[in-house]
Amino acid sequence: MNRRSAKSEGMPKGGSAPRLDHVGVAVADVAAALRLYRDLLGLELVGTDEVPEQGIRTHHLKLGEAELELLEPTDPEGPIGKFLAKRGPGIHHVAFRVADLDATAKRLAAAGCTPLGEPSRGAQGKRILFFHPATTGGVLLEICEVR
Amino acid sequence: MNRRSAKSEGMPKGGSAPRLDHVGVAVADVAAALRLYRDLLGLELVGTDEVPEQGIRTHHLKLGEAELELLEPTDPEGPIGKFLAKRGPGIHHVAFRVADLDATAKRLAAAGCTPLGEPSRGAQGKRILFFHPATTGGVLLEICEVR
Numbered sequence: 001m002n003r004r005s006a007k008s009e010g011m012p013k014g015g016s017a018p019r020l021d022h023v024g025v026a027v028a029d030v031a032a033a034l035r036l037y038r039d040l041l042g043l044e045l046v047g048t049d050e051v052p053e054q055g056i057r058t059h060h061l062k063l064g065e066a067e068l069e070l071l072e073p074t075d076p077e078g079p080i081g082k083f084l085a086k087r088g089p090g091i092h093h094v095a096f097r098v099a100d101l102d103a104t105a106k107r108l109a110a111a112g113c114t115p116l117g118e119p120s121r122g123a124q125g126k127r128i129l130f131f132h133p134a135t136t137g138g139v140l141l142e143i144c145e146v147r
Numbered sequence: 148m149n150r151r152s153a154k155s156e157g158m159p160k161g162g163s164a165p166r167l168d169h170v171g172v173a174v175a176d177v178a179a180a181l182r183l184y185r186d187l188l189g190l191e192l193v194g195t196d197e198v199p200e201q202g203i204r205t206h207h208l209k210l211g212e213a214e215l216e217l218l219e220p221t222d223p224e225g226p227i228g229k230f231l232a233k234r235g236p237g238i239h240h241v242a243f244r245v246a247d248l249d250a251t252a253k254r255l256a257a258a259g260c261t262p263l264g265e266p267s268r269g270a271q272g273k274r275i276l277f278f279h280p281a282t283t284g285g286v287l288l289e290i291c292e293v294r
Contacts, residue, residue: 017188017210019210019211019213023241025286027284036284040260041165042164063166064165064166064244065212089286090280090286098188108187108188111182111187113183137174137180137236138235139236139237
């Protein structure tokens with residue numbers, strides 16, 4: 001195993017590294033998903049939230065310091081409803097918690113990553129911003145900031 | 148937000164809840180992925196590993212207490228080589244670290260989740276086992292144990 005230190009190109013001095021905030025999973029059957037993650041695997045359900053603007057209900061399960069976010073569509077025309085119709089249930093996105101969303105967004109955009117709109121309020125009141133997977137190696141990448 | 152305590156159906160008494168070990172991302176362009184995650188987002192590259200039996204090279208980036216695992220194919224006929232050919236780069240799997248892999252595997256299998264083969268040694272010497280996404284709500288779910 002090779003070990004080398006991280007480079008810090010473009011990173012602000014003193015900027016703390018992101019940590020994993022959550023993994024978002026699109027679910028077609030919430031009861032089955034809760035049976036798997038909560039009842040069989042033993043994850044604690046710490047809350048549910050409604051995000052009407054996105055047409056979703058979210059279920060948050062504690063997974064160490066991160067969370068598993070189950071994404072249940074409340075509107076078939078919302079992004080999760082469409083994802084399910086097109087691709088079926090499964091892992092939808094990964095979210096990094098950053099210290100400064102605006103600075104991080106600017107750095108990513110300058111490097112060619114395309115933000116999907118402007119920062120908004122997501123589940124749990126976090127400020128969030130997604131980047132288009134075509135510009136991030138196929139990963140629907142969310143950055144979020146908790147203030 | 149509704150809060151309720153976790154149920155513990157089928158969970159062994161005193162069993163500690165899983166935490167997120169890593170998120171696996173299939174990459175077609177390792178240099179571009181390192182530029183994004185290490186150089187732009189500031190994640191520390193803590194190691195690389197070779198898993199010839201799976202036809203992959205893994206790159207591990209620290210993400211809080213979890214890791215981002217970049218999966219680079221070394222064999223186009225291996226699982227990641229085939230995944231890339233079929234679906235392109237993107238999030239591949241999510242791995243939960245459990246206290247007792249065998250007990251967890253038995254519990255999941257009894258509930259209808261289908262393991263992909265037998266537990267084996269994965270990157271970083273962990274004992275790992277995957278479950279078929281058709282039996283886990285579309286998620287390629289890995290459980291792993293560190294001993």
